[in-house]
Amino acid sequence: MTQQERERIAAGLADGLSYAEIARRLDRPTSTITREIGRNGGPSGYRPQQAHQATTQRARRGIPAPPRAAGSLGGTMTEELIEVVVRSGLPRMTARVHLDLLLSEAGRRTAAELAQRLKISPASVSVAVNYLVEQGFIRRERDPQRRRDIYVVDDEAWYNSIVTGRRQTLETVQATMAAVETFGLDSPVGQRLAKAGAFLERVSLDMIESADRWRALLT
Known part of the structure; x- marks a missing residue:
């Protein structure tokens, strides 16, 4: 080259x-x-x-390219996937954690395993997994014997993330419609907000309905 x-x-x-x-x-x-x-x-x-x-x-x-650190995310395909996810809006550290879970054979890891594999601090893992749990991308399970959390990504994660995101949008719609009442439908601001709220509500409900209809594909 x-x-x-x-x-x-x-x-x-x-x-x-x-x-x-x-x-x-x-x-x-x-x-x-x-x-x-x-x-x-x-x-x-x-x-x-x-x-x-x-x-x-x-x-x-005649020296080969330096090898990747053991336990780190490996492979150029993974790097490209991370870039795609980051461009979609996910923070880079969160994207790395999410993909490490997605690409794990069992689809589950502890916080300690994630920190060790990705060479990041426990605090960084905590921030990432809390966001992923909140958005429905993964779920948290408790290991009662060892008193530790296990983070799991399964087939239902895609359904959960879509539904979670759309419900959050519907909460925004409620706030928007409340603002419409404040400004009044006769005002330019009220009309603008009403149109936006109606659009977001319809799209969100359609996506939830579609996710419910095709959920069986994940089982």
Whole structure:
């Protein structure tokens, strides 16, 4: 890979492009781009000049790319998934915790296991899992013998997250309609809020109805 190509990769990351889009623009396989970024600092630490120098040195010495730390999230595909989730609005640390649970064979881990695997503090784990539980992405189980929490992601998580999110939206709709009464339907503000509330209510109810209708696909 040339220095110019690496400069274009850095520019694509700065513009928020996906790995697949960067690969398409360079006419390279997506796996090549994800591997290049993953072994040279990741999406937030990628520097084209340093990446080019490091690759040149490895080629001269015959030294392979440095291995990933044991127990960390591995694989370029996982890194790309994290970037996709982050762009959808989930905080990066929360996205890492969520994906580690999703990609675990049993779909469950303790807080200590998450902290050890991801090399993060227990406090960071606590913030992430509390958010994920609140949003319905995972659930919390109690291990009575060892007196510890176990965090679980299962097939129902997708249903729960959709329903939880839409119910939160409906709470916003209630507050919006209360504001409509305050401003009055005759006012421009009241009319604007009423339209927004009606739209959000209809969409949210439709999504809950659809989730209920297709819930059996998860069982």
